Amino acid sequence: MQVDTGRFEGHCQNFYDMNWRSLGVHCTYPEGEGVSTPDGFEEMKIIAAQLSKEFPFVRVDLYNVGGKIYFGEITFYPSSGYGKFKPEAFDEELGERFTEY
Numbered sequence: 001m002q003v004d005t006g007r008f009e010g011h012c013q014n015f016y017d018m019n020w021r022s023l024g025v026h027c028t029y030p031e032g033e034g035v036s037t038p039d040g041f042e043e044m045k046i047i048a049a050q051l052s053k054e055f056p057f058v059r060v061d062l063y064n065v066g067g068k069i070y071f072g073e074i075t076f077y078p079s080s081g082y083g084k085f086k087p088e089a090f091d092e093e094l095g096e097r098f099t100e101y
Helices: 039-053 089-095
Strands: 001-004 012-015 059-065 068-077
Touching: 039 059, 039 068
Parallel strands: none
Antiparallel strands: 001 012, 059 068
16 A cells, blocks of 8 residues: 655655555655554455456555545556655565566
């Protein structure tokens, strides 16, 4: 999961695994302070899995506002595919998860 904070001032990104453990990486923007697991997280994972099941990779943007989950967009190439992960080794680790369709 990618969590962006301070998008208009002091933009930071944090990445988490499916159990909300920090991956300790960032891409494009620096890693910020950790954030709490959002309300409705389990439901958000189900929605994201349903919306992404036909694609080898896609980012599904979901928002929890006042306890209600909203869909934002589907993005096939975050950062136009040019984002650089730090540490760089994570880029290869992530790439190894891709399988042919």
